Amino acid sequence: MGELAEKRRKTRKNELKEWVMSLVIVVLLALIVRFFVFGTVEIKGISMEPTFYHGNIIVVNKLSYKISKPKRGDIIVCSYDDIENEILIKRVIGLSGDTVDFVPDSSGGYNVSINGEILNEEYTKEGTGFYGDMQYPYTVPEGSYFVMGDNRDNSTDSRWQSIGAIKKDGIIGKAMIKVWPLG
Numbered sequence: 001m002g003e004l005a006e007k008r009r010k011t012r013k014n015e016l017k018e019w020v021m022s023l024v025i026v027v028l029l030a031l032i033v034r035f036f037v038f039g040t041v042e043i044k045g046i047s048m049e050p051t052f053y054h055g056n057i058i059v060v061n062k063l064s065y066k067i068s069k070p071k072r073g074d075i076i077v078c079s080y081d082d083i084e085n086e087i088l089i090k091r092v093i094g095l096s097g098d099t100v101d102f103v104p105d106s107s108g109g110y111n112v113s114i115n116g117e118i119l120n121e122e123y124t125k126e127g128t129g130f131y132g133d134m135q136y137p138y139t140v141p142e143g144s145y146f147v148m149g150d151n152r153d154n155s156t157d158s159r160w161q162s163i164g165a166i167k168k169d170g171i172i173g174k175a176m177i178k179v180w181p182l183g
Contacts, residue, residue, distance in 0.1 A: 038062065039172075040179065041077050041089065047149030047156070048089055049125050051075065057180035058089075060173040069168070070095075070145055072114070075175040078147070078166045088166075089175060090157050091123070094138075094146030100158075101137040102128065112148075128152040132159025143168050 043056040052058060052075075060077045070076055074092045094100045094114055102110040103118060109127035112119045129152065140146045144165035149155025158165055 038176075041087065041175075043089060046154050047151050048075070048091075049151040049154075051091075051123055051150045052089065052175075052178060055181075056178050058178050059176045061176050062173040064174040065168070065171050070171065070174070076145075076147065076166075077172040077175055078170045079172065080163050080166055080170055087172065088147070088157070088163070090147035090149055090155070090166075092145050093119070093148050093158070094140040094165075096140055096142050096144060098140045098146065099137045100140065100146050102131040123150050125151040126153065132157075133161050134159055134164070140165050145171075 039060045039062055040057050041060050043052045043054055043058065046054055058077075065076075070092045072092055072095060075089065076092060077087055077089050079087050093112060098114050099116070101113040101116075103113045105111050105127060107127060109129050110131055112121065112128060138146070144167050146158040146165050148157045148159065157163055
């Protein structure tokens with residue numbers, strides 16, 4: 001009976017070791033995914049309304065632009081001017097080499113023009129009432145992107161010299177989905 005009890009004790013000990021090792025591996029994989037593949041960001045401010053609202057939490061795909069380039073219309077999470085912990089969540093409007101301009105519309109506001117063509121922007125809260133302190137037409141530098149918030153009259157973005165075009169290495173990732181609040 002002593003030999004059987006000893007065998008059971010060793011079996012339980014081995015099972016516990018396997019469980020602990022499995023748990024450690026799962027935690028490590030979760031941390032790798034969290035820090036290198038997907039992350040979350042809380043929206044602060046109203047610059048992306050009506051797409052995202054203050055307090056929304058979104059999932060960011062950190063690998064998306066390691067493999068490909070942002071496309072016009074993508075919503076990106078980025079930093080600018082190497083200011084640590086200062087992030088922006090904006091929509092890509094102009095790609096490298098594009099010429100961005102603002103053309104007066106019939107309501108007294110402005111339409112965004114890319115390479116001479118007016119953008120169809122169904123995602124904006126309202127038209128563009130002003131267009132910052134940049135000189136237009138503006139050609140987006142190579143390796144950079146012109147970004148704007150969807151709430152144009154309440155967004156500090158590439159229209160302002162203090163932000164300017166966002167460099168590709170300043171892009172943290174692509175905004176994927178809103179996870180909070182639910183619904």
